[in-house]
Amino acid sequence: MLQYDVKIGLLPMRRNATDRPKGTFLTWHSAEERGHRMVDYIEQHYSGGHLSFADTKGLGHKDLIYDDESAEAVIARFREEKVDAVLLINANFGNEEAAADIARRLGVPVCLWAPLDDEYYVDGMRPTDSQCGLFGVSRQFQRYHIPFMHIPCCRVEEKTFDEGFWRFARVACMVKNFSNLRVGQIGIRPAPFFSVIWNEGELMSKFGLRITPINMAVVQDRFNATMANKKDQVAHYVQHFKDNYQMDDLTPQYLERMACLVVTYIGLFEEFKLDVLSAECWTATPQMFDGLAPCAVYGVLNDLGYTISCESDMHCALTMVLLRAASFGEGAPFLGEFTVRHPENKNGELLWHCGPFPLSVKAADSTARLVNQREWFRAKDGTYTVARMDQEDGDYMLLCGAVNTTPGPQTHGTYLWAEFNDLQKWEDRLLDGPYIHHFVEIEGDYTAELREFCRFFPNLKIDHNCD
Numbered sequence: 001m002l003q004y005d006v007k008i009g010l011l012p013m014r015r016n017a018t019d020r021p022k023g024t025f026l027t028w029h030s031a032e033e034r035g036h037r038m039v040d041y042i043e044q045h046y047s048g049g050h051l052s053f054a055d056t057k058g059l060g061h062k063d064l065i066y067d068d069e070s071a072e073a074v075i076a077r078f079r080e081e082k083v084d085a086v087l088l089i090n091a092n093f094g095n096e097e098a099a100a101d102i103a104r105r106l107g108v109p110v111c112l113w114a115p116l117d118d119e120y121y122v123d124g125m126r127p128t129d130s131q132c133g134l135f136g137v138s139r140q141f142q143r144y145h146i147p148f149m150h151i152p153c154c155r156v157e158e159k160t161f162d163e164g165f166w167r168f169a170r171v172a173c174m175v176k177n178f179s180n181l182r183v184g185q186i187g188i189r190p191a192p193f194f195s196v197i198w199n200e201g202e203l204m205s206k207f208g209l210r211i212t213p214i215n216m217a218v219v220q221d222r223f224n225a226t227m228a229n230k231k232d233q234v235a236h237y238v239q240h241f242k243d244n245y246q247m248d249d250l251t252p253q254y255l256e257r258m259a260c261l262v263v264t265y266i267g268l269f270e271e272f273k274l275d276v277l278s279a280e281c282w283t284a285t286p287q288m289f290d291g292l293a294p295c296a297v298y299g300v301l302n303d304l305g306y307t308i309s310c311e312s313d314m315h316c317a318l319t320m321v322l323l324r325a326a327s328f329g330e331g332a333p334f335l336g337e338f339t340v341r342h343p344e345n346k347n348g349e350l351l352w353h354c355g356p357f358p359l360s361v362k363a364a365d366s367t368a369r370l371v372n373q374r375e376w377f378r379a380k381d382g383t384y385t386v387a388r389m390d391q392e393d394g395d396y397m398l399l400c401g402a403v404n405t406t407p408g409p410q411t412h413g414t415y416l417w418a419e420f421n422d423l424q425k426w427e428d429r430l431l432d433g434p435y436i437h438h439f440v441e442i443e444g445d446y447t448a449e450l451r452e453f454c455r456f457f458p459n460l461k462i463d464h465n466c467d
Contacts, residue, residue: 002177002275002307002321004329006169009054009083010039011074011102015093015133016066023121030127031092032062034115038089039063041156042165050328051169054081064091071098075105083108085172087165090114093133096140103146109175109456111168112137113151113161147455170449174325175456177275181321183211184272186219187280189312195436198314202394206459209318212272216284219264222271223289226264227256234259237300244359245296245370254373257292262300269306277308278317281356293373295355299414302332303358309335310356311438319389319398319440322453326385326446332358336379336416338430338437347423348406350415351386351441357414361443371412379416381405385446386418389460392434398454399435399463401426402445416441425466 012035019028043053054077056063060070078086085108088099094114103110114130121127131153141148149171151164189196203209227234237259241247268274281294294310301308307324309317313335320333334357342348355374362368366378387400401420408417418441420426430437454462 001269001305002325002329004173004177004325005050005052006084006173006176007052007054007081008169008172009074009078009081009086010042010089011056011086012036012039012064012089012091013094013099014064014066014091016095017093023125023127025125025127026092026129027127028061030119032064034128034130035064035089035091038091038115038156042087046165050173054078054083065098065102066095067098068101071101075102078102078106084176085109085111085168087111087113087168088137090130090133090137092128092130094130094137096133096136099137100140100144100146103141103148104144109149109168109172110141110146111149111151111164113164114153116153116155118155147458149452149455167448167452170326170328170446171452171456173328174322174449174453177321177325178318178453178457179208181207181209181318182273182275183209183314183317184268184274184277185211185213185312185314186268186277187216187284187312190280190283193311196311196313196315196438199391199394202391203314206394206396207457212274214268214272216280216288219268220288222267223260223264226267227260230263233263237262240300241296241370245368245375247370248372250372251370254292257289258294258297258373261289261292261294261297265297265301265308266304266306275307276317276321277306278312278314279308279310280312281310295374296370298356299334299358299375302334302356303360305329307333310353313438315388315390316438316440319387322389322450323385323387323440323442323446326449327442327444331442331444332360333440333442334358334361334414335438336414336441337439338426339415341423342406342408342417345406345408345419347420348408349418349420349423349426350408350411351418351439352411352413352415354413375414376412377414378410379405379414380443382443383445384416384418384441384443385450386439386441387447387450388435388439390434390436395434396460397434397463398450398460399429399466400447400450401466402447422466429463429465
């Protein structure tokens with residue numbers, strides 16, 4: 001399963017320079033005061049929820065890192081603490097040699113930040129050059145090909161820092177989960193869907209993913225065992241469907257099988273230690289399980305935190321991982337494909353699928369129905385991220401954007417009407433490739449996080465064609 005708790009190492013640094021009296025240029029005193037104040041503020045205001053911290057207390061000179069020896073000490077501590085990312089704080093200029101060694105050897109996402117240099121003495125002297133040091137640190141990172149983010153110079157209490165810090169924390173969560181990802185592949189693609197073809201070897205070599213194939217005979221075996229041995233759990237999900245949906249006259253006969261498939265898939269996640277599943281849906285499943293359609297089952301699983309994509313779309317499954325991690329697991333990603341243009345709004349598009357949306361995204365004024373086992377409802381209004389990762393000839397790209405919902409005609413299945421800034425750009429881009437009509441949506445705007453994420457995976461390029 002994906003993990004959404006992130007530990008960030010807070011790394012205040014100063015220049016390895018001569019100590020000078022207070023009130024003069026580039027003093028140790030000012031660096032130490034700023035370093036302590038920044039670390040204390042961040043720990044007090046951001047600890048809890050999904051975030052925790054490791055710090056440098058007791059290391060270096062008064063907790064600031066400034067040379068090779070103190071760098072070795074902080075590397076050892078951050079490794080022991082198993083940090084997922086490092087925020088480098090230039091308390092006063094910093095130290096580019098130590099900073100690069102720490103970042104290179106830890107191998108986790110790094111963000112550079114310099115508190116605003118806002119103190120000046122009456123005689124014209126200043127105690128800090130924190131911004132100036134960023135350029136030395138960043139150049140050292142460039143020479144080592146170390147990817148990094150950065151927060152603009154600002155006061156720690158400012159909105160600029162808050163937005164930049166949360167963006168970094170979300171990206172750290174994305175990198176943590178995408179690295180060494182364990183992916184399950186259930187069944188094979190639908191025969192006519194050449195569009196979802198993917199390359200297992202490339203995904204392994206370019207991104208380090210581990211893909212576990214699970215054939216339908218295994219699914220059938222686990223399904224039969226679940227029906228026989230987990231009757232209470234099956235009954236729980238039968239009741240879930242009854243409590244949350246209005247049903248047509250076809251669906252009730254399938255409820256026990258639908259519930260059994262929910263429990264079966266949960267078992268597969270646990271048995272094979274999977275983070276995400278790419279699953280077939282409308283070909284083998286109905287044939288093997290007497291007409292069973294898994295659409296609503298996938299919606300239930302996604303609301304439970306089990307990330308699963310339909311129609312054997314592996315690239316869609318990977319995109320779902322990124323978006324769920326960007327929300328610290330608090331959002332539920334879903335597959336809504338480009339389907340038809342809005343009949344009146346030239347920038348409106350129907351993002352639709354036959355019925356796998358998680359129930360948590362249903363609009364309050366839309367009735368949740370099950371029609372021949374498939375969900376029918378409209379998604380709630382708001383802002384959504386729309387994204388897809390795909391490839392052509394080994395070149396992997398990520399296209400993303402933010403949309404707002406717009407009123408549109410009622411239709412079947414699960415859907416939302418989305419308004420794009422320039423829908424024609426998107427249509428042209430999808431036609432030019434390497435993308436298909438399957439895209440992933442999630443509530444909120446995570447486009448900045450997706451763009452920053454690509455810094456840490458050089459084999460994945462952000463696509464700016466629809467900016």
